[in-house]
Amino acid sequence: MTDDEEEDHLAAELALGTLAGAERDQAEERRRSDPAFASAVASWEARLAPLAESVPDLAPPPGLFTKIERRIEGAAARAPVVELDLLRKLRRWRLAAMAGGALAACLALALALASLRPTTSVTFVARLEKNAAAPGFLLTLDPATRTLAVRPVAARVQPGKSFELWLIAPGAPPRPFGLLDPAKESVKTIDVGLRSAEAATWAVSLEPAGGSPTGAPTGPVLFTGRLLPVRS
Amino acid sequence: MTLSDPTAAARDVLADLLARTANQDSLAFAELYRATSPKLYGVIARILGRGPLAEEVLQDVYVRVWARAGDFEPWRASAVAWLAAIARNRAIDEARRSTPRQVELSEDDLRLADHPEPLAGRERNERLQALLRCLSALEPGRRRLILLAYYRGLSREELASQVGRPVSTIKTWLHRSLSQLRICLAQ
Numbered sequence: 001m002t003d004d005e006e007e008d009h010l011a012a013e014l015a016l017g018t019l020a021g022a023e024r025d026q027a028e029e030r031r032r033s034d035p036a037f038a039s040a041v042a043s044w045e046a047r048l049a050p051l052a053e054s055v056p057d058l059a060p061p062p063g064l065f066t067k068i069e070r071r072i073e074g075a076a077a078r079a080p081v082v083e084l085d086l087l088r089k090l091r092r093w094r095l096a097a098m099a100g101g102a103l104a105a106c107l108a109l110a111l112a113l114a115s116l117r118p119t120t121s122v123t124f125v126a127r128l129e130k131n132a133a134a135p136g137f138l139l140t141l142d143p144a145t146r147t148l149a150v151r152p153v154a155a156r157v158q159p160g161k162s163f164e165l166w167l168i169a170p171g172a173p174p175r176p177f178g179l180l181d182p183a184k185e186s187v188k189t190i191d192v193g194l195r196s197a198e199a200a201t202w203a204v205s206l207e208p209a210g211g212s213p214t215g216a217p218t219g220p221v222l223f224t225g226r227l228l229p230v231r232s
Numbered sequence: 233m234t235l236s237d238p239t240a241a242a243r244d245v246l247a248d249l250l251a252r253t254a255n256q257d258s259l260a261f262a263e264l265y266r267a268t269s270p271k272l273y274g275v276i277a278r279i280l281g282r283g284p285l286a287e288e289v290l291q292d293v294y295v296r297v298w299a300r301a302g303d304f305e306p307w308r309a310s311a312v313a314w315l316a317a318i319a320r321n322r323a324i325d326e327a328r329r330s331t332p333r334q335v336e337l338s339e340d341d342l343r344l345a346d347h348p349e350p351l352a353g354r355e356r357n358e359r360l361q362a363l364l365r366c367l368s369a370l371e372p373g374r375r376r377l378i379l380l381a382y383y384r385g386l387s388r389e390e391l392a393s394q395v396g397r398p399v400s401t402i403k404t405w406l407h408r409s410l411s412q413l414r415i416c417l418a419q
Contacts, residue, residue, distance in 0.1 A: 005411070012410040013388075015317070016378070017324040020387040024328060042308060042317075047417055049313030050360035051382050052320075054344070057270035058277050060290055065265050068294045069258075075295070131303070220308065 004159065008040060015044035035130050035222045036158050039206065042220075123230045124197070128204055128223035136223035137163075137180065139202055143194050148177075150186045155223070157182045157206070164207045166217055167192065169200040179211050180204060198227050246311035247304075254302035261298055269294070271312060272319040278341075279323040279385035289326055293319045310359070324385045335390055337380070344383055366416035374409045377402065 013019050014027040031038045124141035136155040141148050150165060157163055165177040165188070180186050190197060205212070206219035246267060252260030273290050280286045296318060304314050327333065367375050373395070380386050380394065388406065392399045 008414070009407045009410060012414070013406065016381050016406070016410070017320060017385050018381045018388050018391065018406060020328050020389060042305075045317035046309035046313055047363070047414070048382060049309055049316050050363045051379070052271065052275050052312060052316030053360050055271070055274045055278060055383065058274040058282070059270050060273040061287060064269070064287060064291060065262065065294075068265070068291050068298075071291065071295050072298050220305070 007037065011037060011040035012044045015041050015048060033134065033154070034156060035134060035136060036156055036161075036206070038130070038134075039220045039222065124194075124227040125230050126202055126225040126227040128202055128225040130223055137204060139225070139227065141190070141197060141227055146190050148188045148190050150180055150188065152180070152182050152184070155180075155182045155204075160209050161219070162207050162209050162211055163204050163222075164211050164217070166203045166205060166221075167197070167200045168203055169196055174203070174217055176212065176215060198229070201226055247306050250297075250301050250304045250311050250314075253298065254304070261294075264297070265294060268312065268315055272315055275316055275319050276323045278383050279320065279327055285326060286323070289322050290319070293322050296322070313359075320382075320385065327385045328387065333390060335384060335386060335394070337384070337394065341380065341384055344379065362417060363413075366413050369416060370409050370412060374405050377405060378409055378413075381406075 010019075010027055010030075014024070014031065019027055031041050124139075124143065126139040126141075127135050128137040128139060129135040135153045138151045138153055139148060140151070155163060163180040163182055165180050165186075166174040167177060168174045175192075177188055177190070178186070192200075201224050203217070203221050204223040205217040205221045207217070208219075212218050246264065249260045249264040249267070253264055269290065272293060273286065276289050276293070277283075277286045280289065293315075297315065304311065308314075309317075367378065370378070377391050377395070381391060386394065388399050388402045391406075392402045395402070
């Protein structure tokens with residue numbers, strides 16, 4: 001059996017729910033930290049989910065929705081808890097970044113460079129992520145040269161697949177910006193205005209090797225993010 | 233999905249409700265609960281049994297849906313499929329706290345596992361039809377394992393004690409059946 005098959009069996013069993021104990025815990029942890037595995041699990045969930053439509057409905061007891069609303073309001077009222085949660089996410093992201101290699105150094109360098117430049121200087125940085133705990137790539141845009149440096153953080157690609165970068169502007173079809181190397185920094189020159197680059201969402205999709213055959217994303221969108229100015 | 237699919241419009245409504253829920257629209261969230269909670273409670277209660285635990289899990293599921301509606305990816309699955317996956321996952325977390333359980337299968341469980349199709353009057357979508365076609369190509373005993381795992385949330389160990397076979401055999405059967413299913417669904 002190939003590694004790919006074993007991977008897919010694990011994803012399938014996590015989605016089906018037949019794993020137990022440490023094996024289930026490890027697979028769940030893997031789903032949180034490995035976007036390609038998470039994507040395989042989501043595909044299996046989607047394959048099996050039509051079965052839910054064959055399960056007879058059962059009315060929940062009345063009054064349950066009020067309890068749900070109270071829990072949501074309760075969570076919103078405890079704002080400091082939310083802040084703590086954000087801090088925890090940030091810390092986790094920093095740890096992930098350090099584990100992922102030179103990202104922290106890259107971010108520090110971007111900040112340092114920004115501080116060395118004249119006061120008008122701005123660098124744009126974006127974290128392309130699945131969620132705060134799962135960053136995939138770090139984008140740094142130098143507005144003077146319009147160069148976009150794309151650095152992988154914790155992105156792993158399945159054999160036979162490629163990562164492709166897209167700019168998704170409001171009301172326009174996604175625009176391809178080429179393939180990304182999951183192992184090292186990719187540098188691209190962009191021909192769009194700074195305002196468009198800042199207003200748009202940047203996204204990375206999983207495509208067949210060599211990129212999307214259609215010119216539009218065909219695989220799952222694994223990471224998204226927006227550029228934010230880092231002022232000196 | 234074709235335009236003639238009678239449930240397509242209903243599914244678009246749910247996807248729209250999820251999108252509005254992601255924007256913190258509490259009216260849309262209430263409507264989403266009204267439209268989907270009987271399905272999700274049905275899914276959860278089949279795994280955990282009716283009662284306080286299943287109700288607690290249903291609450292958790294909708295609190296999560298409120299927080300994470302923005303993660304819904306409409307190109308991958310229908311809204312019901314996405315919600316059902318969250319509900320099953322949360323229910324199975326709860327079921328795995330005491331492993332392996334002593335599971336008594338009811339007549340109803342066996343009927344659903346052996347004949348998942350007949351739900352009188354219910355419109356079946358194309359994805360369910362394709363899945364049922366591929367499931368019917370599996371050897372009946374192995375199909376039953378997959379369906380009991382899905383509907384009742386049985387683990388490999390629990391499946392093994394149901395059919396009186398070693399866990400390693402169950403694992404091999406599950407893997408073969410799932411590979412076969414994947415190939416069939418890709419056709």
